[in-house]
Structure formats: C-alpha cells, structure tokens
Amino acid sequence: MLSQLLVLFAVAIIVYFKDVSPIGSAVGFSAIGYVVVDALIPRVSESFIKIGLFGKDMSKPGRPVIPETIGSISATVYLFIMFFSIPFMFYKYLVVTSGGGFRDVVKQEPAEELLFPHSKLSEFLSALLCLESTILLGAADDLFDLRWRHKFFLPAIAAIPLLVVYYVDFSVTHVLIPNFLQELIGTTKTSVDLGAFYYFYMGSVAIFCPNSINILAGVNGLEVGQSIVLGVIFLINDVLYLTLGVNGHARESHLFSALLIIPFLGVSLALFKWNRWPAKVFVGDTYCYFAGMVFAVVGILGHFSKTTLLFFLPQIFNFVYSAPQLFGLVPCPRHRLPKFNENDWLMYTSRADLKKEKPKRIVVVVLRLLHNLKLIDLEIDPKTNEVLSCSNMTLINLMIVWFGPMREDKLCYSILALQFFIGVSAICLRHLIGSLLFGNDNLWRVV
C-alpha cells in the first residue's frame, strides 16, 4: 500500500517536473527504483540460494545461510530505470524529423537552463554501457569466483566503453598545474597535456573506486552503507555547484553527476533495508563494483576525478592501512573480519598471529610505534616483551581498537558516521584548497 502510494507520488513528480528540470524526474525514478528493488529482493532470494548463490553470516549465532549477490538486483533495476529516464532528461531537446525515412532535423526546441544538452546523449549512453559492463563482469566474478589478480582488473575492462567514447567524443587530456608548481618549475603554462597517460589515469580511477568499496566490507550493511554515504557526499557537492555555482561547464558536469547519483541512492536504500543488521541478504561483488563504478564514471565524465578521490579518503586510508598485510609484510589470515562473540553479541578485533610467522624486526618496530599511536592493537607477552599478535589492519578492526567491542550494527553505523564527517570536511577543504592551489575554484569563478 505504502509502496503503491510512493509509486503514484513518483509518477506525479516525473510528470510535473518534465518541463522544469531533469532533477525532478531523477527523484521520481529514484523512488520507483526503491519500490521495485524492495519488492524484488524477497521474491528472488530463494532462486539465488537454489543455484548456489548463498553465503554464511559468520557474525550470527548458528551462522545462518543467506542469499548472496542480491546487489545485482539493485544494479540491474538501476540500469533499466536509467533507460526509461533518458527521454525525460532530454525532454526539451527531442529532435523532430520530417519523417518518411529522412533523418534531417526540422525543429529543435531551444535550450533552457538546467536542462541537459542533447550533445551529451552519447556521453550518457557510454556511462550506462560502462555500468552495464561492470554488472556483466561482476556477475561473472560472483558466479565463477575469479582469482584475485583477475578480479582486480575487471573494472578497467568494463571502463573501456567509457574511455573509448571519451576519446572519440571529447579527448580532453589536460590537467591544471597548481600555482606553486608553476612557480617551482618556472612555467607560465596553466595546464599540461597528459595525452595517453590521462587514459591510464582514468583507467586507474575506474579500477580503484570499485575495488576500494569491495575491500571495505565484512560487516552487515557496510558495502551499501558506505556507497549511500558516498552518494550523499557527491550529491551535496553537486547541489553546491547547481545552486551557488557560476561556471557553466562545472554546473553541467554536476547536473550529470546528480542525475546519475539520485536514482543510485534509490536502489541502494532498498538494498540497505535488506542488507543492514541483521542482514537478510548479502550484496555480492557485483554491487560493490557497480557502486564504485557509478562514482568513477561521474568523476571521469564530470572532470572532477581528483575530488572523487578526495571523497574516497576513508577507502584510501583502509587500503593503505591494509597494504602491509596485503603485501605480506605482516602475516595475513584468510579472513580479517572482526570476531563475533556469541555470549555478548559484540564484535571483537580479529588478530594476526605474529608468533608462528614472525615479521621482520623493522616491521615489529613500526608496529610498536603504531600501537603507541593507538593505530593498532598489539598483544605483548608481559614477561618476554615479545609481540604475540596484532589486530588485523582494516578500518573495521581499527574502529574496535579505538572505541572498544561493539555490536555489529553499531560498528557499521560508527564507520558510516566517520565517513560522512570526513566527506563533508573534504567538501569544505576542496573548495578552500582548490582556491589556494589553482588561484581560483571552479565553484566561484567562471573559468
């Protein structure tokens, strides 16, 4: 009943706003996406389990079996919502031909403010192609359980349509040089052309965003939760540009960003409802890749990939913090999820055994330093002063080191709150530092 009302409301918004702004229809489609995903998940869960797509929830008594890869529902619904929203985005720009098989343009309605220029259609379609490829390859990963070294590069393959259309349609490979660097190297040029390296850089962004979301995982609701928080942060930044901004190009980019992210929030919130503690479904790799790719696409096509990386600070921190274990400097157990205690329902740090497999002495010195800085928890033999074990090096375990054992839901929400705080700070910093580094900021200045 509530969902039917929501759909009615959504349709009303879409119809009402179709002449006004595509943002309106994006909100409407987002609501429809929420309702559809929320209705589909309980209906398809059984079929997923039946074909072997399920996992055990290690942080519950009895380790219940729940369906896995359910995030692919959100991703697929998102795609089809976006297909339907194309006419509304380009509503004012519909091309009318003289008919009879001729393809000449007879009438093209005038461009209006805050509407999407028709020339952007191919850019938009390439974004959808990239996201659909991500879903396809993500599904292959979820089905065939690909090896780590193959998985890692999947997003780069999925990004090919994006980069190719960028090359054909757009080909901007300049980056601005910060003022201080201009003085340092004694140049008067304000930008440098990276050429082919720019494509390499965009490919790296496309690899980083999806994988970093996939790595910061292991607690009910965290994969979707962090994606929603990221979406909200991106949206706040977009709204800043759309309301205060004076630079036409930047506004266009951030309109594009908002139009992709608003429906993303709809399908993700529905998934969160089912994936939050106590989880009834798992999201799977497909969703993590898809979510990360939404942000990569927005950053790349909107030309604000540096800002995008700034918003990924918690994920970057998690990756850097994990690196010593990932690269084998510190022993790395197979699973690094925090440990569930059945008696008090709290999550405790999981630990790596440093006694069996001793790290190099220099590593131990660094670990002791980190321990003193409260950035890791070491178990030290009081007699011999020998290091016995350390907490696993993930942001999730670090939260427990800082704030003590918590229930799984509280752990998830603390991480999300920290992430939101960092994101909002990043927005403030970005526009402050942007002005300092480049002499101006594209939020306030026209160029």
Added chain:
Amino acid sequence: MLSQLLVLFAVAIIVYFKDVSPIGSAVGFSAIGYVVVDALIPRVSESFIKIGLFGKDMSKPGRPVIPETIGSISATVYLFIMFFSIPFMFYKYLVVTSGGGFRDVVKQEPAEELLFPHSKLSEFLSALLCLESTILLGAADDLFDLRWRHKFFLPAIAAIPLLVVYYVDFSVTHVLIPNFLQELIGTTKTSVDLGAFYYFYMGSVAIFCPNSINILAGVNGLEVGQSIVLGVIFLINDVLYLTLGVNGHARESHLFSALLIIPFLGVSLALFKWNRWPAKVFVGDTYCYFAGMVFAVVGILGHFSKTTLLFFLPQIFNFVYSAPQLFGLVPCPRHRLPKFNENDWLMYTSRADLKKEKPKRIVVVVLRLLHNLKLIDLEIDPKTNEVLSCSNMTLINLMIVWFGPMREDKLCYSILALQFFIGVSAICLRHLIGSLLFGNDNLWRVV
C-alpha cells in the same frame, strides 16, 4: 601459431583500412573475435560445468554431459570487440576540443564517402546497450531457468534502450503505403504515421527475432548455423546497397548493418566450430537471444525491419508450423527433438501420440490433408484407419519427413542449405516486389 598469424593479419587490416573504410576494421576485428572466442571456449568450459551450466546431448550414445551457455562467451567477446572498434568507425570524425576542460569543438574533419557520420554515435551506443541488456537478461534466463511466459518477453525489455534512444534521437514512425493500397483506399499519401504503434511494432520485431532462433533448435550446430546463414544473407543485401545503391540514406543504414554483422560472423564462426556435430559445447539461450537481437537491431535502426522479417522466413515458417502444437490443438510432448537411433546413428522423426489424447475431428481432417501434401507424417492403423501418431511439427522433423532419416550433421546442413536458398531468393524477390509495390525500390532510386 595459425591464430597468432590471424591476429597479426587482422591488426594489419585494421591499421591499413583505418583511413579508408570502417568495413576494413570490422573485418579485422571480426578475425580477432574469432581467435579470442576459439581460445576462450576450451579454457572456460570446465568452469561452466562446475557451476551447474551443463546439459546432456540426447542424440549421442551414452548421452554425454557437455557445457551449456557457452554462447555467452561469443556474445560478450562481441561486445568488447565493438567497444574497441568505435574509434575506427568514427576515425575521420574525431572531435578535437581546445582542451583545458572546455568542450567546444575546434576542428572536425570533413565527412567522406562510406564513412560513419559522427551523429550516429548515440545510435550505435544504443544498439550496444540493447545487445548488452539482451546478454544480461539471457544470462539470467540461463541461470534461473525462467518460465516460458517470462522468457518470451525478455527481449522486449532488453530493447528498451534501443527504442528510447530511437524516440529521443530519431522518432521516425512513418511507413510507406504500397501503390495498390493507395489506389484501394483512394489516398494520395505515400506514407502513414503509425505513432506509438510503430514502437509496439519495433518491440514485436525485437521479441520475434530472438525467440524464433531459440525455437528452431535441438540439433548440434543449428542455432549458430542459422545465425551465420542469416548473417551472410544480411551481408549480401548490405553489399548490394553499398556497391550498387545510389540512395544515401539506405547506404548509411546498410553500412551500419554491415559493421554490426561482420564482427558477429567472426565470434559466431568460432562458436560453430565447437558447437557443430559432434558438439563439444551447447550454446544456451543467451546466444540465441543475442543473435536474434543483432538482426532486430540492424533492421530497426536501418529502417528495413520488413526485409528483416523476410529473411526470417524459415524461422517464421517453423513458428507457424509449430503453432498447432504450441497452442494445444495437437498434443505436444515435452521434447520435440528428432529421435536418435544408436544402431545406425541416424535421426528419425519424433512423434506425438494421438491415441491417448485425441485431437478434435476437424484437426484430424487437417492433419490428414497435410499428410497427403507431405507436410507431416501420420501413422495410420491399416485396419481401423485410425490416426495413431504424427511427426512433431517442427521444421527439423519436416526435413526428415521429406528426405528420410539422416545423420545429425547432415540434417543440420540440409536445413542451413534450405535456409540459405530461401534467403537468397528473398533478396531477389524483395527488390523485385519492392519495385512493384512501392513504384520504386530504394536500391535503385534516390527517393
């Protein structure tokens, strides 16, 4: 070794032809597609069996288990080949901007004959989106074994991006009125605007083509084989337009068609190598949907959907011929594949029992008529003159009725030969009848 040479040759073609014609690079990418699919199939087959994607070959002694859904490899490789070929298709039209984040066009090289106009990029991307959606939904079907009534409409859902972009970008919903009809209804109008019905019609084409290929199946190599024959027939028609044609619009449409179909032939031939008798892999629904959709897309975007349906005559015949069983007028056993005889390795007609479940008397009269016309084989009790059974109503069984029991490979190739003969006749007829019906034919006249 041979495949490495082929790749080298393909790269040479792509590089050489990049300034001349996109057809050249399509041929090169087609060769690369062949090599990649041919190399991937044996490498991934085991993984497909491991996750439950396998089937039994009913027409071999011992019913060996072989991997299923392998056609999804061809389909996915096709997509990525097409992504890479975008810059070569639009090579002469690459847009150069002034850089520094500005999106203004500084230089656009002049259009040349036989090259793809840049304005077609969004059309091309929507075709790829439609095909990728087909693969995604086809994979869902192969994985979850959807119900018949759901499967049937999947292609229409996959066609949404195509129809939406058609609406936004193109919106031609006129069809020409044949001369005799103009006189019959006394109008001077040469075309009629179907409006929304035209989208319904295009959706129907998108549903028909994939499903009709999926239905004409059951013999090793037949799904891929008929797709290859269809591809060749389409290509012959395209080449006619590109060499003899004088109508610019029609040439453009058929260039588009050729660019989609040439790489399709590459990935399909590699699949055929593994799927032909004795099959080492099955193709699965994904490939049938994908192949059918390639032709639907080409027909819809090229504005020759009526010709497309003409080329599907054998599939249409198979569907109409099957209808009495599909709609329950004649009893329909679960499987209608021809029956394999282990002793002589020949395929015999499979039969529907008409004794247990008696059809209506009028149906029996029609069946007897068909029997006399050699369009079905009836088993009649010589004493009571009662009809005991009939051969199942598929084109495959009909071939056996006509030409007697054959080995599976001969059966497949006879059907393909018949299909090719019908297709070539259809091309001749189409340009003859087209001239008669519409007073002119777009192959010969500029219109």
